[in-house]
Structures are given as structure tokens and as C-alpha cells.
Amino acid sequence: MLKVALVGVGGISGAHIPAWLTMEDVELVALCDIRPEQMEKYPQIRHYTEFDCMLEQEQIDILDICLPTYLHADFAVKAMEKGIHVLCEKPLSLQEADVGRVYAAAQAAGVKVMAAQVIRFWPEYEYLKAVCDSGRYGRLLSGSMSRLGAIPGTTWDNWMHDEKRSGLVPYDLHIHDLDFLVYAFGAPNKATAHRAKRPDQDYLCAVYEYDDFFVTVDASWFASPYPFRMSFRFQFEQAIIAYEDNVLTVYERSGKIFQPAKAADCANQAEYTLPATNAYAEEIRYFTDCVKYDRPVKRVTPESLETVIHLLGTL
Ligand SMILES: NC(=O)c1ccc[n+]([C@@H]2O[C@H](COP(=O)([O-])OP(=O)(O)OC[C@H]3O[C@@H](n4cnc5c(N)ncnc54)[C@H](O)[C@@H]3O)[C@@H](O)[C@H]2O)c1
Incomplete structure (x- = not known):
């Protein structure tokens, strides 16, 4: 059973959390949001208001990042440095250079990362x-x-x-x-x-x-x-x-x-x-299977993310 935590319990988490909860081979063990009231409707899952505290106290296989965009890359790197696989909402970052930074951290830690380009x-x-x-x-x-x-x-x-x-x-x-x-x-x-x-x-x-x-x-x-x-x-x-x-x-x-x-x-x-299938459930299933069966994350490559973020910067 893979253990999953999710950080950023706002709008889009409403599409992610139900998908995690319906999967039989994973357990959503923890949620983290600086606003405790955001987590109240999920009483069966442990709640944290500090990300570092959650990382210290939980044994997590996969972290799902649903935070505001500007926090994605730093939170992803921090989790991966602890050996946690990361699924991160789009965009991975507003800066093209962050793609290389995030993927380098994944490689160094021997974990997988995927931007949720739904x-x-x-x-x-x-x-x-x-x-x-x-x-x-x-x-x-x-x-x-x-x-x-x-x-x-x-x-x-x-x-x-x-x-x-x-x-x-x-x-x-x-x-x-x-x-x-x-x-x-x-x-x-x-x-x-x-x-x-x-x-x-x-x-x-x-x-x-x-x-x-x-x-x-x-x-x-x-x-x-x-x-x-x-x-x-x-x-x-x-x-x-x-x-x-x-x-x-x-x-x-x-x-x-x-x-x-x-x-x-x-x-x-x-x-x-x-x-x-529902696309959010499908992307979550895909990434989980990559982790579970140790498959490369071929569907979303760092090269394609760099191309997209680069082009957005030119518009
Ligand atoms: N794939 C899609 O279709 C889709 C749709 C909407 C949003 N998104 C992406 O999802 C991300 C989140 O968007 P949203 O609309 O859910 O935003 P939101 O503002 O509704 O939710 C973000 C949550 O993060 C929490 N938060 C902020 N700082 C935090 C911290 N340091 N630690 C813990 N929690 C913290 C906030 O309290 C808030 O509840 C964005 O990057 C957005 O681009 C994707």
C-alpha cells in the first residue's frame, strides 16, 4: 500500500482528493494546509498546518502538490530530497530554469516527478x-x-x-x-x-x-x-x-x-x-503506476515542460 500526502487543500484538491480516496492500492494518510478549516471535511485523514512538520512525522511515498503555483518547485524539491515521489499541479513553475532544478533533484534522490498536465x-x-x-x-x-x-x-x-x-x-x-x-x-x-x-x-x-x-x-x-x-x-x-x-x-x-x-x-x-475515465483520476493513476511498478514517467517529459514554459515567456 503506497502512502500519499497532499499539500494545498484549495480548489483543485477537490478533484485530486476524491481520486486518491477511491484507489485501493494507496492510502491518503495526511493533508497539509496553512488554513486548518480547509481540511475539516476530511476528518478521517491526519491534518497538518506546517509542511515541514508533516514531512518529519509521516512516512510518505508520494506527495501531491496542489499549492499556489509559485510554491510548486521549492516544495517539490524539499520533498524529493527526503526520498518522496512528487506529483505536482501545473505549471511546475513560472521559470523555465526550475524544470531542470526539479528534475535534477529527482534524479539525485532516485525518485519520480510529474507535472499534472491534465x-x-x-x-x-x-x-x-x-x-x-x-x-x-x-x-x-x-x-x-x-x-x-x-x-x-x-x-x-x-x-x-x-x-x-x-x-x-x-x-x-x-x-x-x-x-x-x-x-x-x-x-x-x-x-x-x-x-x-x-x-x-x-x-x-x-x-x-x-x-x-x-x-x-x-x-x-x-x-x-x-x-x-x-x-x-x-x-x-x-x-x-x-x-x-x-x-x-x-x-x-x-x-x-x-x-x-x-x-x-x-x-x-x-x-x-x-x-x-475522469482525467484527474487518470493522471493520478498513471503516476501512481509509474511509482508502483518503477516505470519511467514517459507521458510528461522535462523537455516538453521546458518548451512550454519557454514559449509562454515569449508571448
Ligand atoms: N489542472 C487543473 O485543471 C487546475 C485547475 C485549477 C488549479 N490548478 C492549479 O492548482 C494549483 C492550486 O490552485 P487552486 O485553485 O487550488 O488554489 P487555491 O488558492 O484554491 O488553493 C491553494 C491552497 O494552498 C494553501 N496554501 C498556501 N500556502 C501554503 C503553504 N505554505 N503550506 C500549505 N498550504 C498552503 C492555501 O491555504 C489554499 O488552500 C495552481 O498551481 C493552479 O494552477 C490546476
């Missing part, structure tokens, strides 16, 4: 990547990706609205789509961006150019209460694949239109089915 595990995006890799619909011609919503409300210490600590829209939201592009297609040849940034809102529109295709990507924290939505539309020679209003649809040139079946609903799990 879109690499998101069923509809996994489907899109599988179709691209297969060449099933011919060459990719263009793409567009969107991640729009209103500016987040007040967070602890208002860190999310502080550019130095969160990086605002590029590092908080846009990173998801850029990370997917780098994961699926590698580094683009060229990146250009336009931004409408005010103290109360932030909108970014970027174009990434590859050899044979380009992808436009936009992301927002609007001042108005615009509902959150993520979507994409990719144009291949023989089909359009669109993820809109939470529905993935394939529009084949032949006229056939269909929604890919979920793997769980398919008797025969064919190549082109939608993985059925």
Missing part, C-alpha cells in the same frame, strides 16, 4: 491525438483551441490575481492547450500572440505555426460573468474533429457524422473509442 489525460484530447498519430483522416491542415471564462474570484491571499505568483492567463489557462500542442506535435516553428490585459481582465490569442498547419489558441479571464468553456476544432484533409459544448463530434468528408463511443460503453474496445 489535458494529456483528457479523453477528448487523447482521442484527437490518437487520430492525428494514426493519419486516419489525412494531413492536419489547421486547428483552433479555446479555453474561456471569467476572472477567478478571490483565492487565498489573492495569489491568483498576482502576476508574479500565478502568471495570469498564460500560465494558468492557456498553458493547458499549449502543453497539449507540444505533447502532440512538438515545439512549433513560430509563436505569435495578441493580448488584451487590464487589471480586471486578461485575454490572450496566440497562433502556433508548424510545418504544414497552424493552430490558433485563445484563453480568457473576462471581467464579465462569461461561463467557462473549453473547446477545439481540428481540420484534417478528410474530416473535422470538434469538441464543442462538451461533445466530441467527427464530421467526415464522406458525410458521415458521429460522436465517438466511450470505451466503457463498447463491448469491443476498438482503437477509436473515447477513454471513459
